[in-house]
Amino acid sequence: MNANGWFQIFLFFGVVLLITRPLGVFLYRVFEGKPAFLDFALRPVERLVYRVCGIDEKQEMRWTEYGAAMLLFSGVSLALLYFIQRLQLWLPWNPQKMTNVAPDLAWNTAVSFTTNTNWQAYSGESTMSYFTQMAGLAYHNFSSAAVGIALAVALIRGVARRESKTIGNFWVDTTRAFLRVLLPVSLVVAVFFVSQGAIQNFRPYTTVSVIEPQSVETKNADGSVKKDTVTTQMIAQGPVASQEAIKMFGTNGGGFFGANSTHPFENPTPLTNFVQMVLIFAIPSALTYTLGRMTGSARHGWAVWSAMAALFLCGVLVAYAFEARGNPMMSGIQTNTSATQPGGNMEGKEVRFGIANSALFTTVTTDASCGAVNNQHDSLTPLAGMVPLVNIMLGEVIFGGVGAGLYGVLVFAILAVFLAGLMVGRTPEYLGKKIESYDVQMATLAILVTSLTILIFSAIASVSKFGISSISNTGPHGLSQILYAYTSAVGNNGSAFGGLNANTLWYNSSLGTAMLLGRFFMIIPILAIAGNLARKKHVPESLGTFPVTGPLFSVLLISVILIVGALTFFPALSLGPILEHLMMSAGKAF
Amino acid sequence: MRDIVFLLGTIVFFVLGLAYLKGCDRLRPEK
Numbered sequence: 001m002n003a004n005g006w007f008q009i010f011l012f013f014g015v016v017l018l019i020t021r022p023l024g025v026f027l028y029r030v031f032e033g034k035p036a037f038l039d040f041a042l043r044p045v046e047r048l049v050y051r052v053c054g055i056d057e058k059q060e061m062r063w064t065e066y067g068a069a070m071l072l073f074s075g076v077s078l079a080l081l082y083f084i085q086r087l088q089l090w091l092p093w094n095p096q097k098m099t100n101v102a103p104d105l106a107w108n109t110a111v112s113f114t115t116n117t118n119w120q121a122y123s124g125e126s127t128m129s130y131f132t133q134m135a136g137l138a139y140h141n142f143s144s145a146a147v148g149i150a151l152a153v154a155l156i157r158g159v160a161r162r163e164s165k166t167i168g169n170f171w172v173d174t175t176r177a178f179l180r181v182l183l184p185v186s187l188v189v190a191v192f193f194v195s196q197g198a199i200q201n202f203r204p205y206t207t208v209s210v211i212e213p214q215s216v217e218t219k220n221a222d223g224s225v226k227k228d229t230v231t232t233q234m235i236a237q238g239p240v241a242s243q244e245a246i247k248m249f250g251t252n253g254g255g256f257f258g259a260n261s262t263h264p265f266e267n268p269t270p271l272t273n274f275v276q277m278v279l280i281f282a283i284p285s286a287l288t289y290t291l292g293r294m295t296g297s298a299r300h301g302w303a304v305w306s307a308m309a310a311l312f313l314c315g316v317l318v319a320y321a322f323e324a325r326g327n328p329m330m331s332g333i334q335t336n337t338s339a340t341q342p343g344g345n346m347e348g349k350e351v352r353f354g355i356a357n358s359a360l361f362t363t364v365t366t367d368a369s370c371g372a373v374n375n376q377h378d379s380l381t382p383l384a385g386m387v388p389l390v391n392i393m394l395g396e397v398i399f400g401g402v403g404a405g406l407y408g409v410l411v412f413a414i415l416a417v418f419l420a421g422l423m424v425g426r427t428p429e430y431l432g433k434k435i436e437s438y439d440v441q442m443a444t445l446a447i448l449v450t451s452l453t454i455l456i457f458s459a460i461a462s463v464s465k466f467g468i469s470s471i472s473n474t475g476p477h478g479l480s481q482i483l484y485a486y487t488s489a490v491g492n493n494g495s496a497f498g499g500l501n502a503n504t505l506w507y508n509s510s511l512g513t514a515m516l517l518g519r520f521f522m523i524i525p526i527l528a529i530a531g532n533l534a535r536k537k538h539v540p541e542s543l544g545t546f547p548v549t550g551p552l553f554s555v556l557l558i559s560v561i562l563i564v565g566a567l568t569f570f571p572a573l574s575l576g577p578i579l580e581h582l583m584m585s586a587g588k589a590f
Numbered sequence: 591m592r593d594i595v596f597l598l599g600t601i602v603f604f605v606l607g608l609a610y611l612k613g614c615d616r617l618r619p620e621k
Contacts, residue, residue, distance in 0.1 A: 067611045075604040079597065086593065103592035107600075438619055445614075513603075520607050528614040 001324045005356025009316055012274065012360060013309070016281045020305065023282060024289025030180045031153045031173065032294070042180055049175050060166035063531025066154055067524055069170040070147060074114050074520070077143055082110040084136040085128075094129035095204035101127060108508035113140035115519035116148055116252060116401060118371055118494035119511060121503040123258030125236035130202055137254060138243045142186075145250030145283075146177035148403030151523055152287055153177075153294075155407045158530030159431050160295045162538045167530050181283070182250060189245035189279065197268030198241040206235045240265050248279035251401040253371030253494045261361070261374040262350045273353055273374060277361055280370045284399035287406040295431050299549035304409060307554040311398040311561070312367050315387050320359040322384035329589055348379025348498075359384065366391035369401030371494030378481070378498030382584060385497070386577035389484055392491035393573075394565040395450065401492065407526050409557070411443045414529065416553070416560045418443075420546040429545050432538040439532055442525035449521045450490050451568045453514050457486045458572065466506040472499040476580040477590040483576055485511060490518035 029036035050057050061069065085101035088094060101109065105121055112119040113136070124133060150173035157167045194200050214230045240256045244266050247253060253260075261267040261276060285305065292301020326344040349358045358375035365372050366388035377388055391398060397409040414430060418440050421428025428435040461467025461482045471478040477499075484497035489511040496502070502511065547553060580590065 064611060064615050068608060071604055071607045071611070075600065078600060082596070082600075103596055107596040111600075436619070438617065441617065442614065516603055520603075521610060524607065524611050525614055527611075528618070531615075532618055 001320055002356075005320065005324070005354075008274075008356055009320070009360050012277055012364075013313070015278050016285050017309075019278070019282055020285045020289050023286035024293065024301070027149075027153075027181065027283075027286055027290040028293040030176050031168075031290070036180065038180070038184060042184070046175060046179055049179065050172070053171065055169070055171045055175075057169070057172055059169055061169050062165055063154075063158070063167050063527045063534070066167055066170045066531075067527045070151065070523070070527075071520065073143075073170070073174070074147065077140060078110050078114040081113060081136045081140060082106050084132050085109060088129045088132045091129065091131045093131040093134070093202060095202070096129070098127060098129045098132075101132075104505050104508040105503055108512040109137075111512040111515050112494065113137055113252070113254065114144055115492050115515045116144035116250070116369060116404065117489060117492040117515045117519070118247075118252045118254030119489055119496070119502075119515065120254055120258070120494070121508060121511075124255060125205075125238070125257050130238055133243060133256060134239055138246060141243065141246040141250050141252040141254070142178055142182050143174075145182055145246070145252060145402045146174045148251075148401055149177035149181065149283065149287075150174045150403065151527065152403035152406040153290075155410055155526060155530040156291050156294045158533040159291075159410070159433060161534045163536070164534045167527075167534050182246060185249055186242070186245040189249065189275070190241045192275070193241040193244050193268075193272055196272045197264070198244055198272070199237060199265045200239050200241040201237055202239065203237045205237055207232050208235060209233075236265075244276075245279075247372060248276045248370065249282065249402075251280055251284070251368045251370040251404075253365065253369075253373075255372060261372045262376075264352075267374060270352065270357070273357055273361070276372070276374075277364045280364050280368045280372070281399050283402040284368055284405040287403065291406060291410075297431060297549060300431060300553075303549055303551070303554045304413065304557070306551070307557040307561075308367075308398050308400075308405075308409065310554070310558060311394070312363065315367060315391055315398065316360055316363040319363050319380070319384045319387040320356060322381045323355045323359050325381070327381060327584065327589075329584060329587060345379070345381050345384075348376030350374060362388050363391065365495060366493060367396065367398035367400070369396045369404055369491060369493045371488065373495055376498045377484070377495060382477075382480075382577040382581035385480065386573060386581075388495065389480070389487060389573070389577065390565065390569075392487045392493045393454070393569045394561055395447070396491050396493060397561060404492065407523075409561075411446050411526060411529075412561050412564070413548070413557060414439055414443045415447075415564070416556045417546055417548065419560065420556060424544065424546065426544040426546075429539055429541075430533075431548060432541070433533050433536045434539055439529050442528045442532075445525040446522045447564060449525075450518050453517045454483075454486045454490045455568075455572065457490075457510050457514050458483045461486070461506075461510070464506075466504070470501040470504055470507060472501070473590045475590040476576050476583070479572075480576040480580065483572055486514055489514040492519050 085106035154167045216228045218226050257263045288301045288305040292298035324344040344355045361374040395408045417428045417430045471481050481500040
């Protein structure tokens with residue numbers, strides 16, 4: 001670790017803090033229908049969308065109607081993306097003549113992008129046409145993020161409203177998130193990325209002569225060795241910058257190329273790397289302020305933000321410390337820092353970004369449900385690799401995905417005030433609403449669905465031939481690969497640990513199912529909480545009310561998140577990364 | 591064939607989702 005690394009980490013943290021309030025106010029104004037930035041240009045377009053789609057802007061929905069509309073929208077979007085992939089050979093913008101995607105991979109990808117996961121069991125440059133990338137995948141980057149924001153706003157309304165049967169209108173909230181928030185920022189950021197060197201074109205791939213021809217030896221089936229000389233290289237092209245902007249701002253994470261944000265066309269400079277990380281945290285962080293503003297308790301918003309920030313700093317500290325220390329089994333070679341030697345563990349890292357920015361990116365992308373990577377998580381030292389795993393296991397509530405982070409952390413907030421209520425023997429209250437058994441049941445259901453799905457699927461894959469045959473390392477590292485895949489899928493993160501061949505019928509089907517359960521079976525009980533809270537009366541604060549506006553609440557919230565996560569996943573973690581760390585210290589690697 | 595299986599599976603999932611939603615609503619007290 002060095003001062004430069006910490007400076008960049010704290011600069012990032014400071015920028016996120018700075019944009020939280022203004023963006024939070026903007027979100028508040030947009031979703032409350034108040035005058036907001038770019039009204040003059042986008043409000044007429046918004047009205048036109050409602051007119052064309054037959055949406056009554058003033059019509060409100062009960063939580064069941066809101067949930068059913070969300071399911072309908074997601075189901076139709078999923079089917080659309082499936083068919084685009086299955087038919088891409090006959091659709092436009094396919095200069096490389098990419099064949100139609102196989103059914104299991106097409107389904108996995110359709111589910112993945114509909115659920116904001118962006119798990120990719122393929123490399124974009126060798127599988128997807130430009131049409132599929134833009135009309136299929138990039139469209140879902142917008143729509144799944146917009147749905148997430150809409151759901152978070154609906155839950156906030158549930159907390160804020162008094163004796164109301166409704167929590168907003170799904171179509172209006174989604175349109176506003178799409179049109180007023182995601183689209184303008186993505187447009188500006190895409191142009192910025194192009195200015196930095198990201199590409200944006202529809203050209204066929206470019207074939208170039210390599211500067212130094214390479215000899216490659218391959219073994220034939222009969223054992224004979226075949227020698228080839230490689231003199232040319234194909235460089236993939238495409239509309240990258242436009243997809244890159246929403247990939248980060250919508251916490252989607254699905255790369256245009258297989259290498260994701262390690263690729264110089266996706267992430268050309270250290271500045272774009274910095275901006276990409278800020279974009280991931282921008283909306284999730286701002287939504288905490290929106291929560292405070294809409295519920296009339298700005299201090300509560302900041303208390304939630306503080307809990308998230310503390311957990312984020314712990315994560316980045318651990319990841320950076322273990323990566324900077326490196327692998328003790330390589331103590332015989334030079335690992336100290338010098339002008340030509342970065343020190344620590346540089347395996348799987350882009351030398352343009354180095355250890356500090358890789359550790360930071362890893363922490364940020366898994367705190368949020370983004371899943372973009374600028375380094376390979378499979379190459380992290382065991383305990384640094386455990387950081388992204390734990391971040392996702394905790395429910396991605398450390399800022400979290402757009403919308404998903406906020407509605408996830410509010411589930412833990414409800415559990416926190418419930419526990420506080422039990423401790424003092426009073427009916428728990430949350431921002432003037434009594435928390436009753438139904439709310440706690442739904443909160444528990446939301447947490448149990450995700451935990452159970454991760455552990456059951458991981459267990460099946462770990463003991464079955466079809467699961468084990470895809471891993472590339474034995475021992476605890478192999479278990480980590482499987483555990484990470486299902487954790488990433490259920491948490492709708494989408495980052496891959498690497499090393500796992502996930503493009504098989506089993507993994508495409510089971511990971512797809514895990515993504516669906518992790519997204520929708522978590523959202524439904526959360527919407528139920530929103531609907532139930534909205535209809536309740538406001539209870540004035542009393543001496544027995546547990547305050548949710550100060551450091552005590554932040555500490556309790558952190559404790560609940562950590563205890564629930566630790567109790568659920570510690571046994572699995574101890575057999576994976578923790579065991580691998582201990583064995584590495586004893587001189588055995590996998 | 592696999593297309594039909596995956597599409598039917600998707601429809602079943604979303605129908606189950608609607609049933610789950612209905613079930614959560616039924617559990618609610620004081621409806």
